[in-house]
Amino acid sequence: MIKLRDVSKIYCADGHALxxxxxxxxxxxxxxxxxxxxxxxxxxxxxxxxxxxxxDGQVEIGGWNITKISQxxxxxxxxxxxxIFQDFKLLFKxxxxxxxxxxxxVAGEPRQRIKEVVPRVLDIVGLAEKHDRYPHQLSGGxxxxxxxxxxxxxxxxxxxxxxxxGNLDSINTEEIIExxxxxxxxGTTVVLVTHNREIVNHLKxxxxxxxxxxxxxxxxxxxxxx
Amino acid sequence: xxxxxxxxxFSLQDIVRNLSLSLTTILILILMxxxxxxxxxxxxxxxxxxxxxxxxxxVSIYFNAEAKDAEIGEVKTYLxxxxxxxxxxxxxxxETLAKFKEMYRDSPKILETIEELGGNPLGAMLVxxxxxxxxxxxxxxxxxxxxxxxxxxAKTFGDTEKAIEKIQVITNQVEKFxxxxxxxxxxxxxxxxxxxIRVAIFTHRTEISIKKLVGASNWFxxxxxxxxxxxxxxxxxxxxxGTVRFAARFSDPYISAIFxxxxxxxxxxxxxxxxxxxxxxxxxxxxxxxxSLLAMRKYLRV
Numbered sequence: 001m002i003k004l005r006d007v008s009k010i011y012c013a014d015g016h017a018l019x020x021x022x023x024x025x026x027x028x029x030x031x032x033x034x035x036x037x038x039x040x041x042x043x044x045x046x047x048x049x050x051x052x053x054x055x056d057g058q059v060e061i062g063g064w065n066i067t068k069i070s071q072x073x074x075x076x077x078x079x080x081x082x083x084i085f086q087d088f089k090l091l092f093k094x095x096x097x098x099x100x101x102x103x104x105x106v107a108g109e110p111r112q113r114i115k116e117v118v119p120r121v122l123d124i125v126g127l128a129e130k131h132d133r134y135p136h137q138l139s140g141g142x143x144x145x146x147x148x149x150x151x152x153x154x155x156x157x158x159x160x161x162x163x164x165x166g167n168l169d170s171i172n173t174e175e176i177i178e179x180x181x182x183x184x185x186x187g188t189t190v191v192l193v194t195h196n197r198e199i200v201n202h203l204k205x206x207x208x209x210x211x212x213x214x215x216x217x218x219x220x221x222x223x224x225x226x
Numbered sequence: 227x228x229x230x231x232x233x234x235x236f237s238l239q240d241i242v243r244n245l246s247l248s249l250t251t252i253l254i255l256i257l258m259x260x261x262x263x264x265x266x267x268x269x270x271x272x273x274x275x276x277x278x279x280x281x282x283x284x285v286s287i288y289f290n291a292e293a294k295d296a297e298i299g300e301v302k303t304y305l306x307x308x309x310x311x312x313x314x315x316x317x318x319x320x321e322t323l324a325k326f327k328e329m330y331r332d333s334p335k336i337l338e339t340i341e342e343l344g345g346n347p348l349g350a351m352l353v354x355x356x357x358x359x360x361x362x363x364x365x366x367x368x369x370x371x372x373x374x375x376x377x378x379x380a381k382t383f384g385d386t387e388k389a390i391e392k393i394q395v396i397t398n399q400v401e402k403f404x405x406x407x408x409x410x411x412x413x414x415x416x417x418x419x420x421x422x423i424r425v426a427i428f429t430h431r432t433e434i435s436i437k438k439l440v441g442a443s444n445w446f447x448x449x450x451x452x453x454x455x456x457x458x459x460x461x462x463x464x465x466x467x468g469t470v471r472f473a474a475r476f477s478d479p480y481i482s483a484i485f486x487x488x489x490x491x492x493x494x495x496x497x498x499x500x501x502x503x504x505x506x507x508x509x510x511x512x513x514x515x516x517x518s519l520l521a522m523r524k525y526l527r528v
Contacts, residue, residue, distance in 0.1 A: 049439065051439070051528055071444070072443075074438075075438075075441045075442060075443045075446075076441075078438075078439065078440065078441035079441035083439060085439075089435075089436045089439060090436070091433055091436055091437070092433075093239075093240065093243045093244065093433070094239075102437070102440060102442075103440045103441065105232050106437070106440060106441050106442035106443070106446050107441060108228060108229055110228070111228075150440065154441075
């Protein structure tokens with residue numbers, strides 16, 4: 001599903017953000033990518049969504065080599081990968097329903113399908129009754145649930161979550177992780193980037209540890225070891 | 227088609243939900259258009275003043291008392307054949323005397339001298355007006371030939387030549403100054419509009435990057451801002467032009483008292499409505515479009 005071959009990323013001459021990273025993630029896996037700040041976790045996410053291009057190596061998503069993806073094709077890629085961010089990245093001048101609808105509208109989905117899908121997704125994340133609220137009227141946990149709903153609305157085969165619980169308290173963190181587990185149980189590949197020890201140890205799933213831009217461990221059922 | 231309708235919907239939604247930013251942008255566009263239109267108004271009035279001064283200049287050709295009507299008629303026909311000549315008005319010797327007396331009615335000594343001479347010592351007169359004061363030189367030159375020496379007594383142009391030259395210099399300078407001022411204001415307007423749109427786009431930078439991350443194409447992101455630019459330009463041009471028309475109607479009675487011609491500004495606005503609205507709309511739209519596209523370029527690289 002996701003393949004990185006000898007991927008390196010250099011932002012400036014004096015250091016590698018990622019160095020010869022080889023990683024293969026199969027369909028339906030739940031992989032946690034852990035590491036301290038500045039170890040290249042976010043760079044890895046940026047490579048997966050083509051926000052950055054690798055300096056060396058190849059990135060493949062679902063058989064699609066996106067190493068040198070053209071600007072024109074990037075939207076197509078992003079409509080196939082669900083992404084959630086630490087800062088939620090919601091459109092603050094749109095209601096939560098409009099935020100989710102927007103992800104379908106950009107893909108040119110017909111109005112009727114949007115009308116059917118959006119309430120369903122809102123229901124899954126438990127925000128059906130708050131559909132007409134604006135993001136600033138919701139708690140952090142609720143905002144992250146909106147972001148998850150938006151990421152899910154395309155029924156992506158891959159969900160990338162970049163520090164999704166970084167701004168949340170423990171109760172909301174637990175809720176979000178439960179939602180991610182549920183999504184994974186439906187067959188979606190989940191890539192969770194985090195430095196939250198508790199979450200990783202509790203998940204008992206595959207853990208890839210990054211340090212200094214390199215993978216230093218990759219365990220099928222791993223623990224947070226830094 | 228569906229995407230186009232969505233782009234329009236998003237742009238209208240954005241205008242309403244960012245109302246203060248939208249109103250500020252429109253207000254700045256209106257103010258810039260008004261300042262340009264004010265300068266256009268000043269230019270029109272300057273031109274009017276120059277034309278008015280030029281119209282007051284003429285050259286009088288005094289004929290000898292012995293000059294025959296046929297000879298004078300020949301000179302008149304000859305002068306009328308010049309494309310530079312606007313009018314040539316013939317005054318008989320009696321009319322010339324009456325005009326002379328009218329002109330010097332406050333100078334009793336001159337009038338007494340005329341009386342003492344007895345009869346009418348003045349000949350007929352031709353008053354010639356040209357399109358431009360500088361054309362008088364050509365007219366005078368055309369008349370300064372030996373065959374007319376015997377019938378032309380005097381030409382007043384010699385007395386007013388220096389004044390005309392001075393007026394010519396002043397009017398040229400005024401025209402240059404008003405053109406320079408309009409250009410400077412246009413440049414200032416360009417910079418202000420450019421920065422206004424840049425600031426408006428800057429406030430949307432996070433939104434732009436989020437839209438890109440969600441999978442929107444560049445044109446789907448750009449679209450609403452371009453539609454907004456179009457709507458802002460239409461609203462600004464309509465309001466500023468409405469204000470200009472109102473201001474022209476309001477000012478015309480005061481202006482007509484100075485220039486002795488009514489409806490100068492209103493007539494100009496009405497007769498140049500397509501150029502004024504068209505050029506200003508095209509300029510504002512091109513500027514807002516170009517600025518939006520330029521300002522967004524950076525934020526679309528996500």
